[in-house]
Amino acid sequence: MFEDKSQELTPISKLGEFGLIKHLTEHFSLSNASSEVGVGDDAAILSSENKKVVITTDILTEGVHFNLGYVPLKHLGYKAVVVNLSDIAAMNATPTQILVSLAVSNRFPVEALEEIYAGIHTACKKYNVDLVGGDTTSSNSGLVLSITAIGFENEDAIVKRTGAKPNDLLVVTGDLGGAYMGLQILEREHAVYLSNPNMQPEMEGYDYILEKQLKPEARTDIKNILKELDIKPTSMIDISDGLASEILHISDQSKVGFRLYEEKIPMDSLSISTADEMNLNPVMTALSGGEDYELLFTISPNDFDKIKNHPDFTIIGHAVEKEDGNFMVARGSNQLVALTAQGWDAFLNNQSN
Amino acid sequence: MFEDKSQELTPISKLGEFGLIKHLTEHFSLSNASSEVGVGDDAAILSSENKKVVITTDILTEGVHFNLGYVPLKHLGYKAVVVNLSDIAAMNATPTQILVSLAVSNRFPVEALEEIYAGIHTACKKYNVDLVGGDTTSSNSGLVLSITAIGFENEDAIVKRTGAKPNDLLVVTGDLGGAYMGLQILEREHAVYLSNPNMQPEMEGYDYILEKQLKPEARTDIKNILKELDIKPTSMIDISDGLASEILHISDQSKVGFRLYEEKIPMDSLSISTADEMNLNPVMTALSGGEDYELLFTISPNDFDKIKNHPDFTIIGHAVEKEDGNFMVARGSNQLVALTAQGWDAFLNNQSN
CATH class of the missing domain: 3.30.1330.10 (PurM-like, N-terminal domain)
Known part of the structure; x- marks a missing residue:
């Protein structure tokens, strides 16, 4: 302690x-x-x-x-x-x-x-x-x-969750899935420790994802960056429960659907390699892992040029009409995968306790 | 439940x-x-x-x-x-x-x-x-x-805890000690129930103090009453931890002492008779019982005439110089009893757990 x-x-x-x-x-x-x-x-x-x-x-x-x-x-x-x-x-x-x-x-x-x-x-x-x-x-x-x-x-x-319009671009800050992978490493090493308190935990090389889990940062810097770029998002939410869950929240409250491009989802190489090491699908850790505390927002397509090469932002999709639903476009194909809220849920996670 | x-x-x-x-x-x-x-x-x-x-x-x-x-x-x-x-x-x-x-x-x-x-x-x-x-x-x-x-x-x-001056009058709303006595009844009957679940709890006749404990009210009405009387208190606090503890808070933050008159402390006759029945000193339940959620405040002595016969208020003492300390003047004598914060304390109450 x-x-x-x-x-x-x-x-x-x-x-x-x-x-x-x-x-x-x-x-x-x-x-x-x-x-x-x-x-x-x-x-x-x-x-x-x-x-x-x-x-x-x-x-x-x-x-x-x-x-x-x-x-x-x-x-x-x-x-x-x-x-x-x-x-x-x-x-x-x-x-x-x-x-x-x-x-x-x-x-x-x-x-x-x-x-x-x-x-x-x-x-x-x-x-x-x-x-x-x-x-x-x-x-x-x-x-x-x-x-x-x-x-x-x-x-x-002030930006609410309610203002996204069809054709708005879907943008995310930073990279995703790291906090969840950090948690997996902590839980793995804690289990090893519990079974043998003399074992040294193997935390080396995982610094980035451990810090994303243990000491996340709030993106209070984004407000000023957007102001300098002269962009006001049409809707915004933070990613506490996983990308999929947050997209569905904006969808629900703005009455639009979304297309998310799998290949665009920003992930750190350590998050990807650690997911591979633990036989997890890296994209699923971004979609459902949660606790990234990055910001997810929509902007008018007219603002595309202002943001397209900015290192803090990644355009990962766009809004569509509500009735067209929420889907991820799979990497290397045009296959549509339905987005579902399998995000971190305090009640479901706790069922076994 | x-x-x-x-x-x-x-x-x-x-x-x-x-x-x-x-x-x-x-x-x-x-x-x-x-x-x-x-x-x-x-x-x-x-x-x-x-x-x-x-x-x-x-x-x-x-x-x-x-x-x-x-x-x-x-x-x-x-x-x-x-x-x-x-x-x-x-x-x-x-x-x-x-x-x-x-x-x-x-x-x-x-x-x-x-x-x-x-x-x-x-x-x-x-x-x-x-x-x-x-x-x-x-x-x-x-x-x-x-x-x-x-x-x-x-x-x-807005009234803070910091504005009381020597000679200000100390005023309290409603009556005190009822919530604490209600709790004693609930605990007594719960203990009886635990020892014999077939026993009927004896709650009859205790309605007023049970309600003070189980369904207290916030004195949001007092603000308007004071406004109508053209009184702005010099300091104010609510009674959550017992009268003595709250007096000491105002004393500490206004840098004054207080004289509290035992015989002036307003108590309902049911609170007094229940305290007697349970061999508790009624005044102690007002001083240290807590959870009354009445308001305690100080007013300028110039406002005395405005408040003296008002049914919602009781003048229970006055402020003195800081170095004269905080004392209760005992009933029927001039004996001074030091006020101490023996109020309800979540940590102390829980020590036995």
């Missing part, structure tokens, strides 16, 4: 609820003009500066969203923030505040929470986001992290 | 995560002008209408904050909303939106979540609050409810 195994541990009950919140949040300062009052009152006070409020929340539970057997607590705190910031980025808005609620069993000492908050702090610094509130309490078992993220944005800049 | 024991139950996995969210939230409509986009995108979009954003979050965990052995799920959903609305009311603001995150183990069927959402829906209707987002996921054990509440308020109306 800890990077330093030799430290002395403090039971949470020693500090009590208020002492604990104070202890964990005292190193957080407010840096955004919109953060007027943070932790310490009944509620935080934020200034909207005449913009719209964009707000989202995600809850992460131990054993479902993360396994503390191989996820360092610092990374967990970091990632829990990032997945929420990614949702704000997916509205083409900039996140500025978070609220963090934590429920922990007494098996966690204060030092464990310090590690989580160290990761939260690192994420706040990196993304210039202020921690303005939250709640810390005990649970009878396990660790639950619930984070709310807020951004303020001019109405005309 | 259910009021109707005969219904057929549906496993959550049958609906999946997105199906479940859709199913649970489809009966919620948006009624506030500030709610522009609710559930269904990466984030909700709210309009601040040039006001400040007031935002708070609370996390409730099974076995710590509630016991499903005697808390109906509908009441749980209702109360989870109310405790957050109470925090917004304590800023002298009006709540308008909530986000609800739920983590549940697979032992809960869909119908259990429907009951929780029915309670949430009732609270939303009663307080004219819109559900605009959230997350629903599985947990490996137990139920965790994390709610974020939002309000928009003019800057000059």
